[in-house]
Every structure is written in structure tokens, then in C-alpha cells.
Amino acid sequence: MGGMARNEERRTALADAGIRVLAEEGARGLTHRAVDAAAGTPRGTASNYFPTRDDLISALVGRIGERLTPEPEAVSSRSARPPDRELFADYLRDVVRRLGIDPHVSLALFELRLEAGRRPAVAKALGAWRQGAFREDVAFNEDSGLPGGQTEIALFHYAIDGLMLDHLTAPIDTGLSVDAAIDEFVDRILR
Template identity: 75%
Template sequence: MARNDARRASLADAGIRVLAEAGARGLTHRAVDIAAGTPKGTASNYFPRRDDLIAALVTRIGERLAPDPAAVAAESSSLQDRALFAAYLRDVVRRLRADPHVSLALFELRIESARSPAVAMALGKWRQESFEADVDFNENAGLPGGRAEIALFHYAIDGLMLDHLTAPLDTGLGLDEVVDEFVNRLLPRSAE
């Protein structure tokens, strides 16, 4: 079969919707075909095993969550300080909020990874590579904070998004305010 990247991406996007709406247990090749509006068997032609489908969804989630290179370049011309670091984090939260299906699908995969070694392997590899890329980006950009602080921000943003997407606490704080408070509390002033 000839490689059709647009069809592959469309199927992965449909799989993300299925994960977000039906959970990991509802993720089947047939459910992806129905969500994509493709003939029965199309998803299994592109992703013969469920593990192949999961790997494609992880890759597609990464593509959809990637920052806009132009926005990163524009921001990088600013002073490398806590305010710029906070701006980058607000952008991460904005991207996670922009498409709740992607964020919910990611949480579904994280829960499924506790039950499935194959999912844990695919998702764990992507998460670790993403974390290392964040640490490298932060270091190369001359931003404050190091590996430990980046890990703390990952944990904090994960919790913030899980709260926002499910049964959120009514704290009176906007998401940008929360991110700014994370930065103020997790980055020591001496990190500037």
C-alpha cells in the first residue's frame, strides 16, 4: 500500500477523538474507522496491531502539541528571565487547552499505561524525550531553572490540566495566574 501521510494523520486524529470521548477501552480499529468516516478495515490497514495504533496516536499528540516555531523564535528575542519562562509555560497551557481532545487522550493513554506495558513503553519513551527536549531548550535559551525545576513544572502543569479538564476546583484563580504563581514559587529569585 502506498504511504498516504494525510490519511494516516486523519486516522490518528480520529483515534485521538475516540480516546477522548470513549476512553482507552473504546479505542478499536473499527471505532477509529467510524470516527474518521473511512471504510471498515482502513485503520487496521494503516495500523495492523493496536500497539501500532497507540504509537501513531502518541506521535500525533506530540505533533499537535508542538509549539509554533515562529512564536518560539519571537519570544526568544526577549530577555531570558522569569517573565519569559512564565510566558513559555502559559503557551504550554494554552496549547493543552486549545484542543481538549488531545489533552484528554493523553491522560487516557497515561492511565492505560498503568495497565499495558506496550502503551507504557510508547508513551514513556515520548514523554521522556519531550522532557529532555524541554530541559535542553531551557538550558540553551538561557532561561532560569534546571532539570529539577522543569520536572516540577511538568508535574504542576499535568495536575493543573487534569483539574481543568475534569472537575475543576473553584479557586478564583485564572490559569495564567496559576502559571505565574508556579513560576514565582518554584523558581528562586537567584535563578534570574
């Protein structure tokens, strides 16, 4: 049993190393050897856990999903509040906060999205995860009685993607803080 827990820890450490490699080197730099080097594990370790590049990509998609999942306490502490635009804006702020905690995670995700444009296997793995997350967001909004339906949630996804891409790469100076931008998104999309 202890061995299995250790294996799971090793698998997670390798996936986290893969996320760093993706963020720092891009999709072309993502090799099993580069993951082993970043994780400080003996050569061949990443290949044992993720035999193919597609297995490695799937593991990275899963790990990014885990790292972006909100803490249950954060969700339950908000659930007592009235489901209004202000609460909606706070949920969005939390999404942006989680995307910004470790920029490697968001940059790796953008790298995977670019790679999805070139490789159908990556598009399939990433697309399934993104579609599931989108459906969960829509269901959460409906179940919570928050304003906005599927179209509004889609528009918020597009808006936050653009905000994060700008923020993490070559930001333009618009005079708008991230909080001000979120307030404007909420005001305009949830008119």
C-alpha cells in the same frame, strides 16, 4: 508520489480520529472499528494503517506529539527577549494554551497515561515520548539561558499536568485563574 502524500493524509486523519475516540470513549473504546467510524473510512482502513493495537497507540502518541509542538514562529518571536522569569512564564502559558486548544488532545493523553498504568506496551511507547520531550525541555531551557534546571522543569511538568487534569475534568473553584496559577508556579518554583 501523489499516492504517498494521500496515504500520509489518510494516516493523519485516522490518528486524529483515534485521538477523538480516546478522548470521548476512553482507552476501552479505542478499537480499529471505532477509529474507522470516527474517521468516516471504510471498515478495515485503520487496520491497514495500524495492524495491531500497539501500532495504533504508537501512532496516536506520535500524532499527539505533533499537535502539541509549538509553531516555530512562536518560539523565534520570544527568543529575542531576555531569558528571565517573565519569559519563562510566557513559555508556560504557551504550553497551557497548546494543551487547551483542542481538549481532545489533552484528554486523549490523560487516557493514554492511565492505560500506561495497566499495559506495559503503552507505558513503553508513551514513556519514551515523554522522556524525550522532558530532555528537550531541559536542553531548551539551558540553551536559552532561562532560569531553572532539570529539577525545576520536572516540578513544572507535575504542576502543569495537575492544572490541566483539573481544568479539563472536574475543576475545583479555587479563585485562581490559570494565568494566576502559572504566575504562582513561577514565583514559587523559581525562587
